[in-house]
Amino acid sequence: xxxxxxxxxxxxxxxxxxxxxxxxxxxxxxxxCSSTLNIFNREAKKIHRNLxxxxxxxxxxxxxxxxxxxxxxxxxxxxxxxxxxxxxxGCGRGFISPHLCNKAVGTILQCDLSSQYVSQSQKxxxxxxxxxxxxxxxxxxxxxxxxxxxxxxxxxxxxxxxGALKQIFQILRPDGxxxxxxxxxxxxxxxxxxxxxxxxxxxxxxxxxxxxxxDQRELGGLLSSLGYTLLTLDVDEITINYPSMFxxxxxxxxxxxxxxxxxxxxxxxxxxxxxxASIYRELYxxxxxxxxxxxxxxxxxxxxxxxxxxxxxxxxxxxxxxxIGKVNQIIKDMDKNTKT
Numbered sequence: 455x456x457x458x459x460x461x462x463x464x465x466x467x468x469x470x471x472x473x474x475x476x477x478x479x480x481x482x483x484x485x486x487c488s489s490t491l492n493i494f495n496r497e498a499k500k501i502h503r504n505l506x507x508x509x510x511x512x513x514x515x516x517x518x519x520x521x522x523x524x525x526x527x528x529x530x531x532x533x534x535x536x537x538x539x540x541x542x543x544g545c546g547r548g549f550i551s552p553h554l555c556n557k558a559v560g561t562i563l564q565c566d567l568s569s570q571y572v573s574q575s576q577k578x579x580x581x582x583x584x585x586x587x588x589x590x591x592x593x594x595x596x597x598x599x600x601x602x603x604x605x606x607x608x609x610x611x612x613x614x615x616x617g618a619l620k621q622i623f624q625i626l627r628p629d630g631x632x633x634x635x636x637x638x639x640x641x642x643x644x645x646x647x648x649x650x651x652x653x654x655x656x657x658x659x660x661x662x663x664x665x666x667x668x669d670q671r672e673l674g675g676l677l678s679s680l681g682y683t684l685l686t687l688d689v690d691e692i693t694i695n696y697p698s699m700f701x702x703x704x705x706x707x708x709x710x711x712x713x714x715x716x717x718x719x720x721x722x723x724x725x726x727x728x729x730x731a732s733i734y735r736e737l738y739x740x741x742x743x744x745x746x747x748x749x750x751x752x753x754x755x756x757x758x759x760x761x762x763x764x765x766x767x768x769x770x771x772x773x774x775x776x777x778i779g780k781v782n783q784i785i786k787d788m789d790k791n792t793k794t
Contacts, residue, residue, distance in 0.1 A: 491614045492716065493666070496567070496589070499611050499714040503568035506710035507547070512574075515708030516547065518692065519607060522635060522750055523549030525690070526606050529633055529752065530558055537602035537631075541565065543622070544590055544608020548576030556580045559602070563595075566608075568710075590618055595625040602626075605634035607750075610667060611714065620680050629759035632682065638667045638689065638751035644738045645702065645746065649722075652730035661719035670751055682755030683762060690750045695743040699731040702746050 506512060527550050530537075538560035542551055545564040554562065555578065562581050565588035566572045577583040588594060590605075590612050603622050612618045622632055646664040653660045674687050696702040706712065734744055756762065773784060 494611055494613050494714045495716055496591070496611075496613070499710075500567050502712045502714065503566070503710040504570045506708055507568060507570035507574055509708060512547070512708070515705055516549070518694070518709065518748060519546060519549045521692070523606050524553055526550055526604065526633065526635055526752070527553035529754065530554060530602070530604065533631070536560065539563070539600050540602045540604060541595065541600050541625075543588075543603055543605040543634075545575050546571050546606070546608070547574045550604055550606055551578045551581070551583060552576045554578050554581060593621045593625055597624045598627050600625045600627065601630050603630075603632045603634070605632075607636060609634060610636040610665065615668065616676055616680065619676065623680055623682065623757060626757040628757055629761060630757045632753075632755045635750050635752045636668065637748065638673070639669055639749045640747060641667055641749045642746060644734060644744070645699065648699065648730045648734035648737065651733050652726050656723065656726045656729055662715050662717045663713055663719070663722075665713060665715055667749075668751070673751065673753060677753065677755045681758065683758050684754075684756045686754040688752050690752065692748045692750060693745050694748070695745055697743060699734045699744060702744070
């Protein structure tokens with residue numbers, strides 16, 4: 455082996471060893487075998503939220519969360535029932551609670567990973583509200599003690615979503631409900647594609663810049679497997695226009711939606727950023743603005759209770775789907791039979 459090849463081999467081995475010891479010191483969860491998923495750096499996400507809350511212009515970046523929080527509150531009012539104890543999980547700066555009144559809920563427990571968010575969270579003027587710093591992955595509430603859990607745009611940062619949903623299921627009382635929403639599927643697909651194309655061209659590879667999001671079918675299957683019943687899932691798309699990709703990324707930072715995956719790249723090169731901005735505008739935008747799509751997945755699940763409606767036995771239907779075009783005539787015939 456030549457001296458140059460020997461030195462290159464030695465240097466690569468030395469670099470790998472140094473990287474191993476650095477990872478073992480800073481990120482122990484990456485180097486030990488565990489059945490628990492560890493995709494996101496929760497400590498980094500806490501820092502992101504605290505820093506965003508301390509920004510003097512923090513209200514400027516609340517536009518998306520305020521709109522989604524209002525839509526989620528409407529879903530609470532769609533249920534003709536009052537929930538005595540409600541947990542607002544991942545409350546942020548309070549985007550759901552201000553829209554709820556004492557006719558719908560009794561007490562609201564606002565909780566978030568960020569202490570700064572919790573201290574700034576807005577309350578309902580007519581509902582008793584308590585605030586608590588809580589990690590969504592470790593809920594402190596007793597089993598069968600909560601009537602309703604609401605969560606808006608927070609659970610997509612949880613490492614093990616099945617574990618968090620299972621904990622929520624356990625703290626719910628029988629006939630209690632979970633009403634929430636999170637980013638899903640094609641959220642920010644324009645930004646993801648532009649960054650990948652730019653990195654592939656300028657650096658010869660791609661990195662992780664947009665967090666992975668859950669799919670509608672995956673979430674439905676997960677909720678069903680955990681025991682939730684009477685599931686309701688629907689997707690809503692919100693498209694917002696920005697002057698350029700840089701304003702979009704600045705607002706994402708203001709929303710505390712910075713990338714927090716362990717696999718994220720430490721930096722983006724200036725050339726790559728400029729190339730991505732050009733690609734973004736060329737593929738999706740125009741001279742004045744670029745669109746950014748946020749796909750919001752809303753979901754409702756209930757904890758089983760004997761009073762809930764049960765599905766009929768298989769084969770008990772009295773009307774065939776083949777006769778769907780004759781439904782009006784069938785209803786008239788049924789009315790005549792009941793009168794006679």
